Amino acid sequence: MIKPIIGILGNTYKTTPAKFSSSKREYVNSDYVEAVLNNGGMPIAVPSVSMLDDPESALSFCDGILVPGGEDVSPWYYGEEPSPGIQTIRPEIDEAWMAAGRYALEKKIPMLGICKGIQFLNVLCGGTLYQDLYLQREGSILHMQSLERSYLFHxxxxxxxxxxxxxxxxxxxxxxxxxxxxxxxxxxNLTVSAVAPDGTVEAIESSDGQIVAVQWHPEGLIHTAPEMNKLFADLVRRSEAYHNR
Structure with a gap:
């Protein structure tokens, strides 16, 4: 049986200058690849440049899409100027992901959003963000843990x-x-499906079942909290149904 193809939206980084200078690279984190592969899907990295150039060709072979973590979403997409608490913004990545997201919404491709992915999908659907919880939301607990992603924090x-x-x-x-x-x-068409103890939105989903998104990083917990594999298995199931529709 052919596994459903899960496109993981790519990001870029520039290598540290060395003997042969530096170069720009397209990448996805290996944890996402492992999580999809271990739960029955075939992960494919989708380069940001291809999404920006031609989202239809870049995603037409995908049965499902994983929108991963990354830098902050530009507040321009929800009609705001940057606040003092905002961090790194990558306009070229946001624009590439927006092109991909619009195509995915139109074609009703199943999506799983993680960390930046939940924020991005909410903005894609017309929502807004807290640019910085600690400046804009009184009483927030700490949401930025240190060290390993495999640690459970709140x-x-x-x-x-x-x-x-x-x-x-x-x-x-x-x-x-x-x-x-x-x-x-x-x-x-989005609803809140999970919240933190301070009321911060930790998961959202769409009424039609196309979007499931979480604020935490389940790909970092597939061994320390094995239940998190179920999120990836669900994406694979939804993607298989999309492929066979």
Whole structure:
């Protein structure tokens, strides 16, 4: 049986100058690749330059899409100027992902968003973000842990009767946390499916089942919190159904 193809949206970095100078590279984190592969999908890195140039050709072979973590989303996409708390913005990456996201929405390709991915998908659907939780949301707990992504850091509460509850179960779950931005106003056709103890949105989903997105990094927890594999297995199932539609 052919595995469903999961396109992982790519990012770029520039290597440190050395003997043969530096070069720009397209990449996806290996944790995403492992998580998709171990749960029945075939992961494919989708270069940002190809998404920007021709999103249809870049994604037409994908049965599902994983929108990974990354730098901050430009506030221009939700009608704001940058606040003092905003960090690195990559306009070329945002524009490439926006082109890919618009195509995916139009074609109803199943998507799983992670960290920046939840923020990006909310903005793609017309929502807004807290540019910095600690400056804009009073009473926030710490959402930026140190050291390993495999560490569990705080809890989230998954709401009853949500799609996410069907995947992981309702109630309290321990997660990792590496972000300073978060969903503020929800985008179109999206609902909140999990929150942190301080009320910060930790997961969203779309009413049609196309989008599932979490603020934590489940790809870093597939060994220390094996239940997180279910998020990737669900993406693979949704992608298989999309392929066979």
């Amino acid at each position: 809890h989230v509460d998954i709401r009853k009767d949500t799609y996410l509850a069907g995947i992981l179960g309702e109630g309290k779950h321990a997660v990792n946390s590496m972000h300073h931005q978060a969903v503020r106003e929800l985008g179109r």
